[in-house]
Each structure stands twice: as C-alpha cells, then as structure tokens.
Amino acid sequence: MAQQTLTQQPTGFGLRVEPGRVLLYLFVIVLAVLFGFPLFWTLMSSLKTPQEMMTFPPPWLPAAPQWVNYARLVQIPRIPVTIWAWNSTIVVVLTTVGVLITASMVAYSFARFEYRGRNLLFLITLSTLMLPEQVTIIPQFVLFYNFGWINTLLPLWVPAWFGGGGFAIFLMRQFMMTLPRDLDEAALIDGAGFFRIFWSILLPLCKPALATLGIITIIDAWGDFLRPLIFLNSPEKFTVSVGLRFFNTAPDVSSEPMAHLIMAACVLSMLPVIIIFFLGQRFFVRGIVMSGIKG
C-alpha cells in the first residue's frame, strides 16, 4: 500500500518520509554510481588531451572536450581501426544471418517432424552446451589450418551456418513448440510443402524469438575474443576485440602518447552493443522467459 501511494505521488521522492524507502533509494543510487562510473570515466578520458591524461592528480572532466580524438583515432599508422570495424561488421552480419536461418531450420525439424534418431540428436544438441570451447577449438584450429582459413574471417562465421549452435537451436525449438500445430496442419492439407510452411507460416510467427536470438548473437559475435585471437594473426585481419587489445599492448605504435585514443577506441567498441541494447531492450527479458537458460 505504502509503495503504491509513494509511486503515485509525482514528487514522492523523499518528501513522504519513510526511512526504509529513503535508504533503499540511497542504496540503489550508490550502486548505480558504482556501476556507471567506469563508463563515465572512459568517456571523459576519451575526450581529454594527452596532457590531461598525464596530469596528476587526474582531472575529472576534460577542460574542453577533444572530439578531435575520434577523428585522430582513424588515422593512426598501423592501427587500422576502420578495417577492424569493417571486419567485425562482416563477421557479425554473416554470423547472425547464418544462425537465424539455420537454427530455425533445425528447430523446425526438432519441433515438427518425426524420424528415427530425433530425440538422440536433440540430446546431443543439449550436451554440446556443457562442453567447454577449449576442447573443440584446438582440433578446429587444425581443421581450419588445413583448409587454409587461418588469418581469414571464415572460421569466425562459417560454423554459424551449420545450425548456429546448441543454444540457438534450443531457444528456437522451445519457441516453436508453443505455436499451435493446427496452422501448419491446415496448410499441409491445403497442399503446402514443408518448406512453404516453414518459410511462410512458422518463420513469421517466430519473429519475437528471432529478434531475441538475433540480438544475443550480434552481441556475442561482436564481443568474441578467443576465436579471433586464435584464428587471426595479422593486424589488417583483426576484428574490433583483438584489434583493441593489439592497440592497447603494441609498444611501438607511435612515440606520442596514446592513452586518450585507446579510451576513444574503447568507447567506439562499446557503442554498437549499447545502441543494439536500447533498440531491442525488451527482447532480453523475453529471451530469459523463453529459454529459461540465458538471455
């Protein structure tokens, strides 16, 4: 009751004295500051001059925001930031399209067809989720090495076109199981083929699940580090994640200080996922509800 009256009051914030609530607000605000501060500091640092980065004690805010840092960032010799961004974009787009198409195909097979070995196949699909990446990545390296794919983007997105992985299949299958079968059975009686049913009836109904899976895939693919670290070895092939680490650790990039530009690179590498988050916020919670596993 007290909660409701509090939230209905336009100026309820602290005016209606209720010590527990006030403490709760203080607590959550302190937490929010703790969580937000690292990102605030990074953004501010990316707008500082090199001198301000070296000043002791460090200033909280840049005297004048140096937006030019972001323009400088794309011109540093041997740090091809735009190429990294492009490489990451290729990987993210091809991975996401591959996962969405093939995971929903496989999910359709699990959800709507009956054939020998289906349940065993589904069990194996779930068990892949428990196997750590470290086990399969060494033979995958050998495989891609023999294909001549090392130091290309292929190892990063081609596997996504082969079912998209256990989690993607599981999420899509769980969603398809909730769709009434009457629709596809009616279409079948009307003479539609299985592919038509999949493409024109089920997939449009799966839009919420596809959106959730798409967002999760984009964020995972954009942030992936271990696989590009292993499969790429020259800077002009790097994705944003490995590139950022290269930039941060390369000792001889330039004689001039780079800290403010590294911060700018950090901000740029985070920007796409933050934008995606704000565009598709509601799908994260939905992903949790749908899979019961992760979002």
Place this chain on the structure above:
Amino acid sequence: MAIAQNQIKARPPTTNAGWLGRLVGAKTKFQIRRALWGYLFALPWILGLIVFWAGPTLASLYFSFTNFEVIGTARWIGLENYVRAFSGDDLFWSSLGRTFTFSIINVPAVVGGALMLAMVLNQKLKGTNIFRTIFFVPHLLPAVAIAVLWTYLMQPRLGPINMMLRDVGVSSPPNWLASASSALYAVTLITIWAGMGGNTMLIFLAGLQGVPQELYEAADMDGASALSKFWNVTIPLLTPTIFLVLVLAIIAALKVFTTAWVATQGGPSYATWFFALHIYTQAFQYFRLGYGSALAWVLAVIILFFTYIQVSSARRWVHYEGG
C-alpha cells in the same frame, strides 16, 4: 520414438514403407516423406555437429594422447601428457588453484550480488528501468573493452580509483593489477562488475516476479520480519533459479580467460595465470596441441564434474513449486 518403433514391430510394414520406412522410423508414404524432410531441415546441424563438435571432440581426445605440434605427424605417447601435467608442469597446479580461488570469490559475489540487485529492482522504485539498464549494460560490453578500461581505472598513480582512495585518506592504495599480491583480486573485481548485473540478475528478476504475492501477504499477517520473509518465502521459491544460475556461474568462472589475458597477460609474475590461459599459451603460443588438448580435457572433466555434483545434489535442496 520408442512408441513409434514398437508400432512398427507390432504390425508388418505396409508395402510402401519398405527398407526406407524402417530406416527412418516411418510407416506410410506420407510419414516417410515427412521424415526425410525432417532430416533435410536438420542437415546443417548434423553436418555441423560432425565437423565442428563430434569430430573435434574425438580428435582432441586423440591429440591428448599424442605429441602433436601442428607441423609433423602426431605420435602416440599414451598418458605422457597427463603425467606431465600432474607431475611435471610447474604451472598446472598453481593455475588450477588460482582458478578455484577466483571462482570461490567470483561465483558467490556474482550470484549473491545479482540476487541483491534483482531484489532492489523488484521494489517498484521510481526509475527502476534506468537502474536496471545501468546494472545490465556492463555485461553486454565486449570483454576486451572492459579489461582495457579497467586497467586505466586501476592504474596505480593516474587512475581515478586510487585518486579517490587518496582523497579519502588512504596513503598507500593498492597497486591493483600492477602488483602480484593484488592482481588476482583486481581481476576478480572486474569480472564481478561485469557479471553481477547481467543475465543472472535478469533471471532472478523473472524468478522474483513469479513468487506469488499472497505468500508475502500471508507472512505479513503472521507478523514476519523482512528477513524472515526473505529466508522462508523468497529463498525457498527461488532455489530452482539459484540452482540454474549457480551451475552457469561456476562453468563461466572456471573458464575465465579474456579479462586476465587482456588486463595482465597472466601476470605480474603469474599472479593471474588462470587455467584457460595455461591451455591457450601451451596450445597456441608454443603450439603444443597434444599437451594443450590434454589440459583442455582436464578442464572439461572438472566442469562436467561440477555440473554433475550440482545436478545430482539439486534434489535435496531445490524446491520446485507443486513438486
């Protein structure tokens, strides 16, 4: 499946089923057609499983018994890699121990912290959406960016954390990532910041919203304190969620890699040399693929062991509603 097979046995196959029908587990012409389409739709994943999962899993098991090193052929050396790991590798036990230390701090902090955040967000405060966003976003950010920006935050002299510590009177604040005595805890702190408000929090929030309000109202009528409501209503009803989240958190913690590799490269003087770093350097810096595979299997067995322990002990302490 089992039922379908029994039916096939019970009745003689119709003429149009034939060997193909028995092969795919179908009776009528339509069922055969449907089964074949089923395989067709599953085909990408069947191939993917073979090429990217089953094949590599078996290959890696085989490599772990060889001295494979990319160039040249693999020679079978039996258990030598495992013997070397357990008794002849200075970094094996220490990196394993460090990974456990990390997990013992990280898992309770992430899971407990996520529960705390979820409970705060469930209080219907004003601006809950903004708070939820602030807590959740770190989890989405690329792990490399997180590690890089925290190395600047934790920079001993010019970093803002030590600046603030000095401002409040700490004369010699810790060197964080730069000193062997604190680096492990500094890395742990970064992963807690990145993990606490993530999916774990959202899963708890969904769980909390599923707790029936009548239970709290009944507890209120009995005059239960907030703490008692937490222990006797919230926690029992959340145990399935806590269980799920714990399994995921432990698996994630045991695989810790990116934060440490980017922030400290495992240093200083191996202070953050976790097990996954050991696998990575052995396999991909020294290209000891055989030995690296053996190490990867040790990690896999540990992870499977913890998953098994949790799943099998769950029955004793997990409360499923209505069950």
